[in-house]
Amino acid sequence: MKTVYVTGYRAHELGIFNEQHDGIAVIKKALYDQLYTFCDNGLEWVVISGQYGVELWAGEVVFELQQHFPHLKLSVITPFLEQEKNWNEQKQTKYKQILSQADFVTSTTKRPYEAPWQFIEKDKFIIQNTDGMLLVYDEDQVGSPQYVLKLVQQLSTEQHYIVHRINAYDLQLVAEEMQQKEW
Numbered sequence: 001m002k003t004v005y006v007t008g009y010r011a012h013e014l015g016i017f018n019e020q021h022d023g024i025a026v027i028k029k030a031l032y033d034q035l036y037t038f039c040d041n042g043l044e045w046v047v048i049s050g051q052y053g054v055e056l057w058a059g060e061v062v063f064e065l066q067q068h069f070p071h072l073k074l075s076v077i078t079p080f081l082e083q084e085k086n087w088n089e090q091k092q093t094k095y096k097q098i099l100s101q102a103d104f105v106t107s108t109t110k111r112p113y114e115a116p117w118q119f120i121e122k123d124k125f126i127i128q129n130t131d132g133m134l135l136v137y138d139e140d141q142v143g144s145p146q147y148v149l150k151l152v153q154q155l156s157t158e159q160h161y162i163v164h165r166i167n168a169y170d171l172q173l174v175a176e177e178m179q180q181k182e183w
Contacts, residue, residue, distance in 0.1 A: 008136025
């Protein structure tokens, strides 16, 4: 896999409302471990759409991984312009920081928000231009990732697309591993 789309829950879907939440470190560690493995096997690009939550944390993880894999690049493909316009200042700052360090940034519709179809078009575009997906999603905790997963299932009849999942059980294992290392 040369390109991977990393997506998952938005922060509020996980009950995460500030950057000090312990869950962020667990999610970032799980992303780091999986992306590290992908890099060992030839990963060149990580693609996100810049949603506040798993995607922006994945962007931060890419920057960490670039210390070991300088060839690794980050692409941010937003569904529309000014995605962050209604976010609070802290979220906007993080978003702009990620975008400023990304290797490639664009918007699929090249205009501000109009309607939900822009999210679908963004997902279609990214899926059609990546080899697979790393999805932080647990079907027992329904959330926005269910829509991209359904889209992948619809499109996968046309192309072979690999979906790697990080679910609640995986995150629990990472949390336990992190606790053991603190001892």
